[in-house]
Amino acid sequence: MIDIEQIKVQKIDLFWKQHISYLVDDGIITDPEDIEYFKSDEYRSVIKEHMLREKDKHHLVYFYNEGKRIGAASYCTYKSEDGKCFILDFWIFKDFRNKNLGHLCFKKLEEITIQDGTKYFEIN
DSSP states (O other), rough: EEEEOOOOOGGGGGHHHHHHHHHHHHHHHHOOHHHHHSSSSHHHHHHHHHHOSSSEEEEEEEEETEEEEEEEEEEEEEEETTTTTEEEEEEEOOGGOHHHSHHHHHHHHHHHHHHOOOOEEEEO
């Protein structure tokens, strides 16, 4: 069974370490300037501001399976517009890949976001 934990703004430091590793190790970003940008206070403060806003709040979440943290996602549902859930990042940690867990995590994310007003998804 997959569980989701919302990451609070005050506890995002671990997320950022895992996020940059995912982006670099999986080859999503390779340019040194891009790597520096995603590590920068500029990028992280924009995400933080979006997590704190009232409308169209940005969410960072961890996925758990049997009590183990197995992945993470970053998304925003634009309820003030047309209900699009824009998934900025979605990944399963390397040790848990190829076990059908990504599919299960997405189903859980889909379930909670639809309950919160999502009408459709767009993935970065």
